[in-house]
Amino acid sequence: MHEKIDEIFRGFQSKEEELIPLLQRVQNVQGFISVPSMKRIAGFLRIPESKVFSVATFYAQFRFAPVGKTHVMLCRGTACHVKNAPKILEELENQLGIRSGETSGNREFSLETVACIGACSLAPCIVVNDEVKANLTPKMVKKMFRQNTPS
């Protein structure tokens, strides 16, 4: 992991204002922001570790645990909301056995809710590993994930 982080640092100049771009790069490369990587970033930018954590936890885009093999994002934008997104979420949580923001114990699934994915005409929708699934009903969700439900 050290080499990977060092490689990421190579593109930066150790300036305080690079904190967010650095966090984004680390998440892109590693899939999430780990505690050791936050410590390394703090050292590299010469800012307190608590500051790195404070900024990282402020933004919804940053994750602190690895995502599952299948990463599900549920849209909670206005259009999806009125088209029953809360029910979709309930069904997803039921089927996957995890709550929004969590990763399943076997690292198979992770689930998060996002504000809007910009596909309002397809509401309600989810994104499964970058693929949009549109016009969903709880039934469709059940079908989609049933065989994967942990017993």
Add this chain to the structure above:
Amino acid sequence: MKHINILIDNIRIAAREGQTVFDAALDNGIYIPGLCHHPDLKPMGMCRLCIVEIAGRGLTTSCTAMVEEEMSVITENEEINQIRRTTAQLITANHTGECFTCKQNDRCGLQKVASYLGIEHNGDKPMRQRKEELLVDDSNPFFTLDMNKCVLCGICVRTCDELQGDNAIDYVNRGPLTIISTFNNQPLFDSACKSCGECVARCPVGALTFKGFLNPSREVRTICTYCGVGCSFYLGIRGNSIVSVRGDRNGPANKGSLCVKGRFGNGFVNDPRRLTVPLIKKNGKFEESGWEEALDLIAGKFKINKNGLFACFSSAKCTNEENYVIQKFTRAVMGTNNIDHCARLCHAPSVSGLAQSLGSGAMTNSIDEISGARTIFAIGTNTTWAHPVLALQIKKAVLGGGTLIVANPKRIDLCSHAEIFLQHKPGTDVVLMMGMMRVIVDEGLQDNLFIDERTENLAPLIESLKDFNLDYVQLVTGVDKDNIIKAARLYASQKPSSILYAMGITQHSHGTDNVLATSNLALLTGNIGKLSTGVNPLRGQNNVQGACDMGALPNMYPGYQKVADETVRNKFQKAWNARLSNKPGLTHTEIVDAIDRGEVKALYQVGENPVMSEADSGHIMQALLKLDFFVVQDIFMTRTAQYADVILPASSFAEKSGTFTNTERRVQKVRQAIAPIGQSRADWEITCEMAKRMGAEGFDYNSTEEIMTEISLLTPIYGGITGEKIENQGIQWPCPDTDHPGTPFLHGEKFQTPSGRGKFMPLRYIPSSEPPSKEFPLILTTDRSLFHFHTSTMTGRITGLNLLDSEEFILINPADADILGIGDRELVRISTRRGSLEVRIKITDVCPPGIVSMTFHFENTHTNLLTSPALDPVAKIPETKVAAARIDKINR
């Protein structure tokens, strides 16, 4: 200070220039509600409660608006009131808990705001409340963080950032889930928190509250008894017990700040283990006795062990008055100059070294000048741990744009504030600093005018610099020469520059040379005799400066007047009406040797624990057994006291009056807060009783003021010290007469040397006495913990401090641990030429490869059994910082 006229609610008010409207109102007795403003911190304007209307500007937060000439401010109207009420309702919506049972009840900023605005907490609730219950962090032994009571004013976060520079806490998350938390939401106990309690002291609500403190029935302002910084604080008292501590904002050395030991470490005073009655050893066991019996016994024994048979260890924990009385007793009644104290083991080289080069062995400048330095060279000082409140000044200098250079064999906490870190090998300080001087001279960065006008003996120094070319310096010190060049240039050109140092410089067999290297560096660049410059030895004990000043030294009378000087001796003979020995006495280390040889038969020891603190302490342990008569005067039963024939219970600092002199030469008043515990007595009273029993005159003082009057008559540097003069802010010596204002920095006009000039001293590299060898391949160095003091006689009684730092660990680099095949927290055997101990290791890159580090705080890990007794030839200080050592895995 320029005054600015403003109108507040149409009333004319004279505000101070640079003041905020909020502060100007407050100064004039006008209340504006607010939660996030604190006078020690930068204006923030985030709680929005303090909004006012400023003519031409509309509504604005008064805590961020600076006063301007003829500004007109309306503090309250219907619109302001409405906005404030809504804001306050938003804040109180998520504030849970019952006021009546809250520790902050009565002092709460939110209560004040709510009552002023007429908010009823549980009344009509237009705001939606957060559903989640938030974190309550109870992990720290001294305080609790309850996020359910937090108003997110950020005073704690800003205190930890702006004032403490520790950044242990910050805002975490967003929106209604925002909390104050640590990195990765660790419990405070495991975080970067230093437990200073400064955030707790400033929290306006009940989110951060002290665990052990109670509201006192009265408060007494006095001086902390831990390190040499001399923080002024208020001890809160109920009955005869200390129940709270708070910093004194008018304290000249600390400006209200305290560290974890000063704030939370005073429980030892009322500890049930205090010595409360005199003890006499009978048939190998201590038995309680009355004062009469104990003192009569002592007087009888001391009468037959006078002159060279007698020696005394005085105490850097005792007051000036007590040290004066103890040395007077030793000299005038016992007829010997065999008196010394623990300064021998810490700053003797500062006294001997700086006396040669500058003429005075004390900190040249003041604590609050440090923040004004543009370059700080901190060598051999772990300031944030050993002098935490003084370290705040370093952090302040850095925050203000100054540059910090740290030179230390270990990557200490202070390094995180440093621009340059010179990680030199232990014992190579002379080489490092001579290398810096070589750069300065080669590049012509020296201050020629200062050298011409104020110094002497430059040529021999220049000659001796020839041995220190930078390739050689890099090789010996292990420091990259580019960094040495950078540091030298900064120190020489980014002025004013200040040198701070402590035990890392002095505790070497060439400690005096190390000290002389610091004064050479300062003289060469003219960084001395001016504000925010100087050579500043940071003294360790609360009154080690005073104990030296008072002549608890074998070759000096009070005020550094030489024993060997006939005129001086005559003055004291006359004043004390006694014949005094003209022979300088033995030093601390020499006294132990003399006891071992059977030459010194009787030892009187006040408030010290040399069995734990003396290097190679196996030596003193067997020497003490040879004494005919050993009197220990202390507040607790110590390892050393076990060897005594008589133990006398002394009063602690909280039970007596007098003065302490801090590291910046400031004589400050110590005020009695409670009555003596048990039958204990103030040290000066005990010594005076002994003297009287031996038929001596001149010991019938009625008060410590009477003693100080005698001191000031005989001690020119204390000539003007009177109780009245030091009442508020103390006085920094030299203060020759009562009209003198004291001396914040030394050597402004001339040096105290015979010629009046600062003297350069040529130096050469003398390696440490124990280089690593095949058998002992590691270097063992010693250090201090933030949470304990010295041999933990006092801090060891504090449960919370023991939790924060529970046992001794050998700090070792991962590379060394790998080679030895030992894991973190593994119990290993560490050995030096003098002994061995079983200790756990802590793997850390604080230590570079080849160097391991231990403290000497723990009675069950007797570190000083291992340390080296090699002495500096001039100062007679042992080399506690460098011992060749080996570590072995324990196979069981």
